[in-house]
Amino acid sequence: MTLIHDEPERFARDALEGFCDVHSHLVHHVRGGAVRATGTPDGKVALVIGGGSGHYPAFGGYVGVGLADATVAGDVFASPSTESVARICRQAHRGGGIVLGFGNYAGDVLNFGAAATRLRGEGIDVRVLAVTDDVASAPKETPELRRGVAGDVPVFKIAGAAAEAGMSLDEVERLARHANARTQSLGIAFSGCTLPGAEAPLFTVEKGAVAIGLGIHGEPGIRDEKAMSAEALADLLVEPLLAERPEGADGRVAVLLNGLGATKYEELFVLWTHVARRLRGAGLTLVHPEVGEFVTSLDMAGCSLTLTWLDAELEPLWLAPAHGAAFRRGHVEPRPAAPKPVETGTDVPSFPEASDASRESAAKACAIVERLAAVLAEAEEELGRIDAVAGDGDHGQGMRRGSASAAEGARKALAAGAGAGSLLAHAGDRWADTAGGTSGAIWGLLLRGFGTALGDRAGVDADAAVRGALAAREAVTTLGRAKPGDKTLVDALVPFVDALEAEVRGGARLRDAWVRAAEASTRAADETAKLTPRLGRARPLAAKSIGHPDAGAVSLALCARTVGEVLNAG
Amino acid sequence: MTLIHDEPERFARDALEGFCDVHSHLVHHVRGGAVRATGTPDGKVALVIGGGSGHYPAFGGYVGVGLADATVAGDVFASPSTESVARICRQAHRGGGIVLGFGNYAGDVLNFGAAATRLRGEGIDVRVLAVTDDVASAPKETPELRRGVAGDVPVFKIAGAAAEAGMSLDEVERLARHANARTQSLGIAFSGCTLPGAEAPLFTVEKGAVAIGLGIHGEPGIRDEKAMSAEALADLLVEPLLAERPEGADGRVAVLLNGLGATKYEELFVLWTHVARRLRGAGLTLVHPEVGEFVTSLDMAGCSLTLTWLDAELEPLWLAPAHGAAFRRGHVEPRPAAPKPVETGTDVPSFPEASDASRESAAKACAIVERLAAVLAEAEEELGRIDAVAGDGDHGQGMRRGSASAAEGARKALAAGAGAGSLLAHAGDRWADTAGGTSGAIWGLLLRGFGTALGDRAGVDADAAVRGALAAREAVTTLGRAKPGDKTLVDALVPFVDALEAEVRGGARLRDAWVRAAEASTRAADETAKLTPRLGRARPLAAKSIGHPDAGAVSLALCARTVGEVLNAG
Missing domain, CATH: 1.25.40.340 (DhaL domain)
Structure with a gap:
């Protein structure tokens, strides 16, 4: 249950405000999202990420040095509006173009896509990247139909590191697409989550069952099975991901074991012992694995496993320093503070002369x-x-x-x-x-x-x-x-x-x-x-x-x- | 529900193993706990913390530079054994003496206390610090009867910073006690947690009710109330803590808003907007507040608010750099790796000569x-x-x-x-x-x-x-x-x-x-x-x-x- 809220309609907006207040040294609160509070050089490619709310640390926790430049936050589980995306992109733009990162959901594809069209009309070069890591949502042959789940994290981390390193928009886009193509996830769920103000869960999983591949908003999965040991769950998660190994991959992988909300840390660590054993047993080298809560779904119970098949280009970007509210790696030098962007009104734009x-x-x-x-x-x-x-x-x-x-x-x-x-x-x-x-x-x-x-x-x-x-x-x-x-x-x-x-x-x-x-x-x-x-x-x-x-x-x-x-x- | 496990009896041990594997750059896994994997200078005071498992990030997440030197992990919600505490203390000791930090629960008081006695018999100077921050568990006049909850975090953070700064054992102990005396928490709960393998929750809260001051293992609280808005909850949490303001406190406070497991980040951020407004309205300055999951109770739903009334001694220690698996602050220089301690058997000790x-x-x-x-x-x-x-x-x-x-x-x-x-x-x-x-x-x-x-x-x-x-x-x-x-x-x-x-x-x-x-x-x-x-x-x-x-x-x-x-x- 989501139990702490005021007006349910305000929930996502209030949560964003609270997040920005706590992390005011890292982010500035802007209408509908947050932008970095630390200065970035002119000409740097801006990475703007976002999607529905209810997935923290996604997406606000990933704004920071070596990560994203801004996030756009929609309502709970709903895409942000085109106008929000476009407005925050303008605030984050430093003249180097923009990579827009989001999970591959219809609403986000539409709104981020429409915002890209608007921005291009204003002369800003924008590249659109829909993350498509969820192997349960479509077959290998049609990756463009796959949903984005926790694979957002390694893909955005890698894109953010590339942008931070001063690479060109073409390069950042290419590396982000490359990371996305080599990133796959599979999730399991034990129970659904409850929206703020709702009496019943948005979706349910049969008691005593584990739903394989169920989406983080209740989208259908592959099948249900009876509850099983941690060891058996690990097999179930690992096998389908090993089957996605790209040709020529050298076996070095970034790994993310992600809890969806109510499946807690100790459970994830128990599961990790088996996941790690199975992956190492398959000859893989686990490069800076992460276990915790990275892309949640309110209080949903379940978890997902993500592998990114690294190579000589991707590994240094995965390992590069990063400093966001919910993701820190290595040693980032302190940055100067950046002023809060001026909010522009949108009520009455000026219109071209008409006949x-x-x-x-x-x-x-x-x-x-x-x-x-x-x-x-x-x-x-x-x-x-x-x-x-x-x-x-x-x-x-x-x-x-x-x-x-x-x-x-x-x-x-x-x-x-x-x-x-x-x-x-x-x-x-x-x-x-x-x-x-x-x-x-x-x-x-x-x-x-x-x-x-x-x-x-x-x-x-x-x-x-x-x-x-x-x-x-x-x-x-x-x-x-x-x-x-x-x-x-x-x-x-x-x-x-x-x-x-x-x-x-x-x-x-x-x-x-x-x-x-x-x-x-x-x-x-x-x-x-x-x-x-x-x-x-x-x-x-x-x-x-x-x-x-x-x-x-x-x-x-x-x-x-x-x-x-x-x-x-x- | 705790749903991912193998043999329930092995749960805590397996979780510890998984945690140490993921964070092997930060901690070495030792029997019953974890010690820092980074070198510390000889003569540094060692801070050893611990308690029952099921509370991650407490306690393993707080081992690291500027934090604890080691953690001892008991079974789920059960104190570690005296022998475990003593053994891990010996592994963490660098000749500067030891501060033992734990929450004020009977089992921990006994086992950490008995371990201190054993270690003193071996010539190691050990100071015992039971954290007593939970205002719901006993009146202000008998702080020694209060339980320890999320106040562990600021107290250990401050003690760890003092030890890292090279202060003497007397000083570290004094500052830790000082921090503890100025740290108070109040928690609320919406539902209990379920132990691995159990069919039913360990304790319950009536549906539609919020239990004020309920302990993180189900210990009785102050009263139950009907569910209320986030704004009302904030008042309820803030008021009793303001009443504990120490005489002469200048109004600068460290603040921790802690989720117990199933109460998620967005809910905490919504609550934070009101908590912060109330605290600032009372004239307080919020120094590096933290909102997230710091001391959980498996999948319990609820949260707690902690204030530490800072002063000129405590504030720099609260703000000092730190680098553990679950707590990072500022910029910690990389440290050399330390070798894994040799595990000593305990089966047959040698005995003194007998008549x-x-x-x-x-x-x-x-x-x-x-x-x-x-x-x-x-x-x-x-x-x-x-x-x-x-x-x-x-x-x-x-x-x-x-x-x-x-x-x-x-x-x-x-x-x-x-x-x-x-x-x-x-x-x-x-x-x-x-x-x-x-x-x-x-x-x-x-x-x-x-x-x-x-x-x-x-x-x-x-x-x-x-x-x-x-x-x-x-x-x-x-x-x-x-x-x-x-x-x-x-x-x-x-x-x-x-x-x-x-x-x-x-x-x-x-x-x-x-x-x-x-x-x-x-x-x-x-x-x-x-x-x-x-x-x-x-x-x-x-x-x-x-x-x-x-x-x-x-x-x-x-x-x-x-x-x-x-x-x-x-």
Whole structure:
């Protein structure tokens, strides 16, 4: 149980504040994250890491000399918003470019990816690194589908050391990818964790059983087995990792035995005696092994074993000095203090000059976004109910919050004279930043993609709407990596865009085309909802699914219909 | 639950081995503990710390430069044996004397105290420091009755820094006592912990309640309250500690917010925001606060807050560099490696030359110890049953193990030509070392006290037996600090010794005097058993009770009767 908290909604934010207060000699608290409190030279590559909260020492404990330059902290088990990632990256940037490190989860892939796109637009070179170490989540042949778990630690440690050594952005990125490719983990779980304010665990493991490969947010594992001795557990963890030995590896490995929260130190040390014996028995040399709590999952009981197959490049980086709140190695010379970054407001950005036609379309776009917010507020409960079947039931809440913030942003943008493109892009940013999580990020991408394609010069006509819809779909499917049939919002988006394009190409007016496209989208969403099995604990692999498997499709169709209504009403 | 283990009996030993393997650059594994793997100068005061296992990072994580020189690890939640403490002290001693640091629990007081006595007999100057920081366990006026909890950390940190700075034994002891006097803690608990192999928790807290001041082994606290917000919890922890502010304290404090195992980092950071605000609001300056897991209790849920009121002497020691497996501060220069200490056997020590008369008495003494072992093996189940009413039910097991080992030691001592005094002293050491815990330590003191008074020159007659009994009682009551009426073995021991003395002074033969003394002891034990309430969770405060509250008295009377039978049979 997570028992110490005030308002559960504030938990992650409060924890970040407390962490930064205790470690104020190491980190500065900034909105949504923390940046190094020690000076770094201009031109140094910045390593910015992050993800959901609830995993301490990940990620704040790994900010420091020889480690990361900053961390972005989302809500508990939820990705930070695109805006947070981008803002903290700007604060951490020293002119040498940025490597963005995070675990390979849909929400993080979307938000860190979208932030990278924004930052590149501002002239900052950003490289994106999703850690993919969890062998239980996908086969060896598709490492890009694997989740990131405790392998974050050696990969970020190595990337941080490379950056600290003054290597170029290309080099830091190459070494980080190289470390990631040679890092694999396998975890076991005995019990799930309980979110702040929740009465029951987020997921459970049968009493007397050990779940092999269960993800740290309850994602399905490989199988359950009956509880066993420490010696047998060690075999079970070691064998699959030995099978991943890269060709030509010389047998020197970094090792991390990680406790998930309620599995305590003495248990890990007992397990270590067997793990070490098995690894040494396989002829491996264990280079500065670590046993403790490195990537936790609130009070989840269980542990994971991580191996990084070192080579002549990686070993010195693994062994290099480091000094963060939760990771210290070797002897780091004291550094001068760095001033706390100035926080910049985000309320009303300035917008590029827009044509009269585009400003006229912007008024219409604003009305549409406001109507979406009203409809989604009404639909909150129903969407939550649908989502609870296969997801965590918060989809309605996220859509309500995100659309409300988007409507507010749209009104401000309209008042500031923005064109239709900028207005929609800004509304999308607000949606993503307020809703957070995966579906927030997707809706942010949809609106920003649509808006960017429209631009602020011409008014919006049927052709422009098709261009916008195609761009929005492209943005979502590229970053989100979902295909139709994956039981996500894409199932309803693709038929919509296809129908809209066909109708407009066939000469239909926009208002008619949109209504028919919305009908196609609704049919597809109904189909998806019907096909989505009652998954219970077995939520789909995060890396393979974006958003809420059926509720996301349902809400997209609802929004499509709503836009159609506004178009026909005006 | 403690879920990862092999044979539960091996858990603590296996955990120690694993810890030492991971941190082999910092510690050498020795039997029953760990010593620094880095060289220390000759003449440096050695700080040796320890206690039961299950509290990692306490105590192994605090061995290192600027911290302790060695740790002695008992079984889970059980004191290490006198022999272990003494042996590891010899390995850590660099000629500058030793400060022995441990929490104020009966078993530790006995075993560390007895080890100090042994070592002083060998010419090593040893100072004993029982940490007494838990304000929930006794009032301010009787700090010596307070338990030691997370206050261990600042006290040992400060003592370790003083020793590292080359201060004299007197100075290190003085500063450690000074730090202890200015260190107070208060803990709260949400749930108990489960021992390796156990099905149910060692103790429980009502669901939805928070137990204020509950000890880390389930010792009773102050009261239970309903669960409350983090803000309210902070008030509850801070207020009683502010009330302990020493006169003249300037308001600079070291602060430690400690998680007990299953209460995780983010929760502690949330709590910290309020704790820090309250403390600063009271005008305090927080000097290098620490928030994390420092003294755990397996997977217990809860936390504790510790304040050390600094002054001009203590602050630099609190801030001094340190480098242990679980505590690092500042910048410690690398040290040369130290060789692993040679392990010395303990099986058959050499004995002083004995008279023929004493050797003859030794044969009788050996027969007595062997008979005790036989009787206690038979009584194991019954003693366990009695003990389970108010204790943890392992008294029968400890008595069986201890007496069997004592009998084996007695036989070897007899074969090696030991006199009666040395034979009993050696049997006592074996008893204490094998049985472990509090009652093992007491029986070791009893036999060693008895044997030392007898000596190896004269044969054993009635007067010698009285001298032996008086010395045994003295040894137990001095180190154990229990008085008759405390519901301990002393309740049965004092009437025995009084009656034996009176009978012998009155002219009775030893065999008759002993039988009547045993009868007096039995009556007293029955009385104690009758008076001992069904305590349930509320085991007596460890610092106030020695041994098992009634089973200890019962087994002492049983042993007294058994000795009487042997005396009358021979």
